[in-house]
Amino acid sequence: GAVVSQHPSRVICKSGTSVKIECRSLDFQATTMFWYRQFPKQSLMLMATSNEGSKATYEQGVEKDKFLINHASLTLSTLTVTSAHPEDSSFYICSARPPVVGSERQPQHFGDGTRLSIL
C-alpha cells in the first residue's frame, strides 16, 4: 500500500537551531502534501499545504517565515523550523494522498511523525 516516510523520527536540539524535517511519498507521486502539528493529548492541527513547484499555503496563525516549506519534487516535501524555541517543541506529522486508482477513492496516508524537542 501507499507509504509516506518521515525523517528524522526524533530531534533534540538547542534553542535557536533550525531543524529540517523530510516527508517522502515512497511509492506514489504527490503534488500536494500536508503538514500537521500535534501537542500532547491534543488532536492534529493542520499547519500548511505543501504544493509541488509553488508556494505553500499556510493556515491562519501559522508563521510562514518560521515554518519554511519546500516541495521541490513530486515525492519530497521539507519543513524547516527556523530558529526553534521551546514552544516549538511538538510532534510534526506529514501526509499525502495517492492518486485515484480507477474509481476507488484513496485516503490520506500519514508519516510516522517527528518528535521535536527544543531545549
Place this chain on the structure above:
Amino acid sequence: LAKTTQPISMDSYEGQEVNITCSHNNIATNDYITWYQQFPSQGPRFIIQGYKTKVTNEVASLFIPADRKSSTLSLPRVSLSDTAVYYCLVVPTGGGNKLTFGTGTQLKVEL
C-alpha cells in the same frame, strides 16, 4: 468542512465488540466518512472509509445510516493492541485534500 462529534473516551475488555459513533450533522452530499487510528508517537493510520450503508474490511466495519448524519465504527473482538485514539473525519470528494481532525475517541482496552 463538516464538524464531527465523538465521545472523548471509551473503555472495553479484550474480546468484546466496540462501537464508536460519530455525529456529523452538516455532512455535504459529496463528503466521505473516514476513520483513522493513532497510537502514541505515531502518525494516524487509515482504518476504513465509506459513503453510505455498510463497509467492511479485514479490521473493522463502518455503518452509515441513510441520512448520513452519523456513522459507527465497529471493531470486532478488540485486543489490548487496539488501545488507541480513533478519529472520525468527513472528507470532501473533490477540491482540496485538507483534513480537519476533531478530538478523537481514546479507546482503552483492558484484560
